Amino acid sequence: MHYPNFGEMAGGLVEAFNKEGIPAVAAMSVENPAVAKYQQVIPIVKMPKKGGIGLNQSYKNMATIVTQLAKGEERTSSEQEMIF
Numbered sequence: 001m002h003y004p005n006f007g008e009m010a011g012g013l014v015e016a017f018n019k020e021g022i023p024a025v026a027a028m029s030v031e032n033p034a035v036a037k038y039q040q041v042i043p044i045v046k047m048p049k050k051g052g053i054g055l056n057q058s059y060k061n062m063a064t065i066v067t068q069l070a071k072g073e074e075r076t077s078s079e080q081e082m083i084f
Helices: 006-019 034-038 055-071
Strands: 026-029 044-047
Touching: 006 026, 006 034, 026 034, 044 055
Parallel strands: 026 044
Antiparallel strands: none
């Protein structure tokens, strides 16, 4: 289950922030339809579906990706695996 408009809202906001030079990421599960629309445009951290296992690790991954963006660093292959 996902909230129908969450992905669109998150994807649109992150895209707008990034266009203004403000580093941002979204977080969604693979079931969210917005992943297909935004995965080539913005970084989307992989999250488990509602009730799924792995939420704590996903939050750690989000912190890693946000830190990497803030420092302006290139993503490593392991960081690339954290996003869609």
